[in-house]
Amino acid sequence: MAHSKITIKELAEKMQLSISTISRALHDHPSIGKKTTNEVKKLAKKLGYFPNSIASNLRRNKTQTIGVIAPRIDIYFHSHVISGIEEVAYKTGYNVTIFQSHDSLEREIKITQILQSKMVDGVIACIGLETTDCSHFAKFDELNVPLVFYDRVSKHFDVSKVVIDDFEAAFKATKHLIQLGRRNIFHIAGPQSADIFKARQEGYKAALIKYNIAVNHKMIRHTAELSYEEGAGCAKKILASGMIPDGIFCSNDYTAIDAIQVFKKAGYQIPNDIAVVGFSNYPISKILDPTLTTIDDRAFEMGQAAGKLIIRQIEDPDHTIATETIVIKTNLVVRDSTTIDSAGA
Amino acid sequence: MAHSKITIKELAEKMQLSISTISRALHDHPSIGKKTTNEVKKLAKKLGYFPNSIASNLRRNKTQTIGVIAPRIDIYFHSHVISGIEEVAYKTGYNVTIFQSHDSLEREIKITQILQSKMVDGVIACIGLETTDCSHFAKFDELNVPLVFYDRVSKHFDVSKVVIDDFEAAFKATKHLIQLGRRNIFHIAGPQSADIFKARQEGYKAALIKYNIAVNHKMIRHTAELSYEEGAGCAKKILASGMIPDGIFCSNDYTAIDAIQVFKKAGYQIPNDIAVVGFSNYPISKILDPTLTTIDDRAFEMGQAAGKLIIRQIEDPDHTIATETIVIKTNLVVRDSTTIDSAGA
DNA sequence: CTGAAAGCGCTTACAG
DNA sequence: CTGAAAGCGCTTACAG
Numbered sequence: 001m002a003h004s005k006i007t008i009k010e011l012a013e014k015m016q017l018s019i020s021t022i023s024r025a026l027h028d029h030p031s032i033g034k035k036t037t038n039e040v041k042k043l044a045k046k047l048g049y050f051p052n053s054i055a056s057n058l059r060r061n062k063t064q065t066i067g068v069i070a071p072r073i074d075i076y077f078h079s080h081v082i083s084g085i086e087e088v089a090y091k092t093g094y095n096v097t098i099f100q101s102h103d104s105l106e107r108e109i110k111i112t113q114i115l116q117s118k119m120v121d122g123v124i125a126c127i128g129l130e131t132t133d134c135s136h137f138a139k140f141d142e143l144n145v146p147l148v149f150y151d152r153v154s155k156h157f158d159v160s161k162v163v164i165d166d167f168e169a170a171f172k173a174t175k176h177l178i179q180l181g182r183r184n185i186f187h188i189a190g191p192q193s194a195d196i197f198k199a200r201q202e203g204y205k206a207a208l209i210k211y212n213i214a215v216n217h218k219m220i221r222h223t224a225e226l227s228y229e230e231g232a233g234c235a236k237k238i239l240a241s242g243m244i245p246d247g248i249f250c251s252n253d254y255t256a257i258d259a260i261q262v263f264k265k266a267g268y269q270i271p272n273d274i275a276v277v278g279f280s281n282y283p284i285s286k287i288l289d290p291t292l293t294t295i296d297d298r299a300f301e302m303g304q305a306a307g308k309l310i311i312r313q314i315e316d317p318d319h320t321i322a323t324e325t326i327v328i329k330t331n332l333v334v335r336d337s338t339t340i341d342s343a344g345a
Numbered sequence: 346m347a348h349s350k351i352t353i354k355e356l357a358e359k360m361q362l363s364i365s366t367i368s369r370a371l372h373d374h375p376s377i378g379k380k381t382t383n384e385v386k387k388l389a390k391k392l393g394y395f396p397n398s399i400a401s402n403l404r405r406n407k408t409q410t411i412g413v414i415a416p417r418i419d420i421y422f423h424s425h426v427i428s429g430i431e432e433v434a435y436k437t438g439y440n441v442t443i444f445q446s447h448d449s450l451e452r453e454i455k456i457t458q459i460l461q462s463k464m465v466d467g468v469i470a471c472i473g474l475e476t477t478d479c480s481h482f483a484k485f486d487e488l489n490v491p492l493v494f495y496d497r498v499s500k501h502f503d504v505s506k507v508v509i510d511d512f513e514a515a516f517k518a519t520k521h522l523i524q525l526g527r528r529n530i531f532h533i534a535g536p537q538s539a540d541i542f543k544a545r546q547e548g549y550k551a552a553l554i555k556y557n558i559a560v561n562h563k564m565i566r567h568t569a570e571l572s573y574e575e576g577a578g579c580a581k582k583i584l585a586s587g588m589i590p591d592g593i594f595c596s597n598d599y600t601a602i603d604a605i606q607v608f609k610k611a612g613y614q615i616p617n618d619i620a621v622v623g624f625s626n627y628p629i630s631k632i633l634d635p636t637l638t639t640i641d642d643r644a645f646e647m648g649q650a651a652g653k654l655i656i657r658q659i660e661d662p663d664h665t666i667a668t669e670t671i672v673i674k675t676n677l678v679v680r681d682s683t684t685i686d687s688a689g690a
Numbered sequence: 691c692t693g694a695a696a697g698c699g700c701t702t703a704c705a706g
Numbered sequence: 707c708t709g710a711a712a713g714c715g716c717t718t719a720c721a722g
Contacts, residue, residue, distance in 0.1 A: 005488060005699095007698095007699060007700085008699070008700070009699075009700095017708080017709090018708065018709045018710075019699090019700080019701095019709090020701085020702080020708070020709055020710080020711095021707090021708055021709075023699095023700065023701060023702085024701090024702090024708090027701090031707055031708080032707070032708080033707065033708095036707085036708090048484070048487075050458065050461050050462040051462050051699085051700080052403075052462065052464065052698085052699050052700070053462045053463050053464075053700095054399060054402050054403045054408065054463065054464050054698085054699080054700090055403055055698070055699035055700040055701090055714090056699080056700055056701075057399050057700090057714095058397075058399045058400055058403050058698090058699085058700075058713095058714050058715070058716090059699080059700050059701050059702085059713080059714050060700085060701070060702095060714085061714070063399065072424075072428075073418050073424045073427065073428075073443075074421060074424035074425055074428060076419060079417075079418045079419035079424055080419055082418065083417075083418075083419060083445070086445060095442075095444075095459060095463075096443075096444075097440075097442040097443070098418075098441075098442070098443040099440075099441075100428070100431060113395065114440060116395050117395040117396050117397065117398045118398050118399065118440075119397065119398075119399050139393070142393075143350060228628065228629075228632050257629075257632060258632050261632060261633070261634050264634060265634070283573065284573075284602075284629055287573050287602060287603050287606060288606070288633075289606050289609060289610070289634075350715095352714095352715060352716085353715070353716070354715075354716095362692080362693090363692065363693045363694075364693090364715090364716080364717095365692070365693055365694080365695095365717085365718080366691090366692055366693070368715095368716065368717060368718085369692085369717090369718090372717090376691055376692080377691070377692080378691065378692095381691085381692090396715085396716080397714085397715050397716070398716095399714085399715080399716090400698090400714070400715035400716040400717090401715080401716055401717075402698095402716090403697095403698050403699070403700090403714090403715085403716075404697080404698050404715080404716045404717045404718085405698085405716085405717070405718095406698070
């Protein structure tokens with residue numbers, strides 16, 4: 001054990017200086033002479049000194065660390081958001097420490113406790129599917145730890161947020177199908193306990209209504225987690241029902257992708273028979289045959305925005321910044337799954 | 346600033362006890378009476394006390410944290426390994442803090458420095474593509490911080506490792522194509538600077554040789570990072586060359602997937618004209634048409650093994666455990682991309 | 691069963 | 707320009 005680390009105490013002894021001077025020299029404190037500063041740094045380098053940031057954190061009551069809570073990092077959206085956070089964080093001298101809730105409320109609560117006791121400087125979180133009550137996040141406010149939610153947020157919890165306009169994005173996606181001339185548009189929806197999936201469903205409905213198409217609840221199918229398997233399952237049920245739509249708006253790319261496979265195998269042409277729009281713009285969506293029309297949810301930008309926001313709040317000396325909601329612009333990426341050969345109108 | 350946290354000092358004052366007693370009670374120290382222990386815990390809970398783990402870390406010289414360095418977490422393989430690590434870690438009371446090197450040596454070096462100064466209890470790392478010299482990892486040994494490499498490892502660096510047998514897996518994959526009756530087998534290879542991709546190429550060659558098929562270097566194509574785009578690029582070059590293989594072994598799933606798309610569009614049937622085997626068993630591989638035969642690289646198990654290994658080393662009081670190499674068994678998952686309709690032999 | 695005291699490695703007002 | 711000293715919140719031998 002005994003991490004045999006060099007400490008400033010040893011540097012002080014070796015240089016016949018006080019630890020105060022060493023500490024200041026290492027931080028380029030202006031009151032220390034150029035010469036002393038350089039000599040201290042040289043020796044530190046030579047002996048392989050690294051500051052013990054645990055000690056510094058304790059003393060300064062600051063960890064220079066941002067905690068991130070994501071439902072799961074093996075979902076591309078989240079790892080992409082995290083990359084955006086990291087990019088901003090590293091540039092500004094912050095580290096990022098990542099936790100997965102696995103969409104479990106119990107785990108999410110535990111993580112908030114860990115983060116509280118680890119004294120991160122700020123927390124960026126996307127709440128899990130089981131989470132309806134956010135009271136376990138209230139503690140951060142008491143501790144003056146800034147908090148930013150991203151993507152899945154709670155309406156009833158006053159905190160800074162970085163989101164997309166799910167309603168508008170879904171409206172746009174559905175409108176696109178309508179403008180292709182489609183009238184029988186199905187929706188594969190996410191769990192309605194999550195506001196984002198509810199908003200997407202509302203956007204879908206609103207577009208239909210706007211264009212005088214009756215909303216038919218039999219043409220909406222809810223899934224538990226928008227998995228590949230559920231996408232295929234929905235498609236099979238659609239086929240079995242005999243009511244074949246001419247368009248489908250899916251609440252994510254996974255369900256869209258697997259639904260397309262099922263329809264293709266059943267002999268339907270995509271997009272001529274059934275046009276499909278996904279949601280998220282995962283890398284695979286431009287690889288598939290046909291390539292998938294989808295909403296680009298700007299995950300990376302979302303991460304950047306969340307990172308900038310949390311750092312601004314952390315570095316606001318009196319924590320007086322009001323909570324703020326940033327809405328990231330999405331856009332519809334039109335690809336082959338909605339590009340009709342015989343140019344529709 | 347001023348995280349307005351309750352400390353054991355305040356608990357001590359409120360209870361008219363010493364901080365020693367409070368500390369012991371909170372940790373169920375046997376020498377403290379049941380009654381006192383319970384009362385302390387009750388008050389702690391009531392006041393919302395959380396231990397300041399930074400202080401405890403400093404005092405105990407232990408952070409209860411495992412640092413993970415991955416090239417990127419938006420690659421499914423890595424996020425899956427991390428999930429395996431986390432599962433083991435959480436069960437044992439460790440936290441996991443994740444860093445991405447983005448395959449940059451500079452960033453990897455910086456991360457090792459951060460981890461050294463943050464005093465993690467152990468480090469699990471997958472070295473980046475630029476990394477040939479591992480000397481920046483040597484410091485961990487000096488600091489008595491256990492280190493485990495996973496997947497991409499350095500032969501010349503004596504450290505515990507969790508790997509798969511890439512040679513054997515590639516051999517198995519290639520042999521499978523040969524047993525289908527294929528003789529013109531192409532290989533889309535990864536960068537040969539990485540030992541794992543070199544080993545896969547060697548396994549491919551060895552299988553050919555074993556079955557008396559001449560190795561033709563024109564039938565091996567190297568990529569920089571095995572991206573989708575490179576898979577498509579290779580496929581297009583193959584088409585342009587006119588030398589159409591009857592089988593392809595790809596060093597990962599991404600290249601296999603996009604190559605298949607290109608061949609299909611050019612009118613070739615998969616697997617009848619060209620049988621394809623990938624490597625990694627990504628979730629998408631069982632969704633595509635055709636579903637992809639691939640090597641399951643057991644990423645989750647790899648993470649579990651790495652987690653168990655690092656914890657064993659951390660908790661070995663004298664750090665006397667010898668370095669160890671664990672080889673995780675892979676298996677070939679046979680799917681449609683190598684299932685010939687007219688039953689081959 | 692409980693407490694006083696030292697100390698983890700650092701930072702930073704205060705004094706000179 | 708430099709140093710002595712206090713203290714961040716905790717743990718743990720030592721003493722009783």
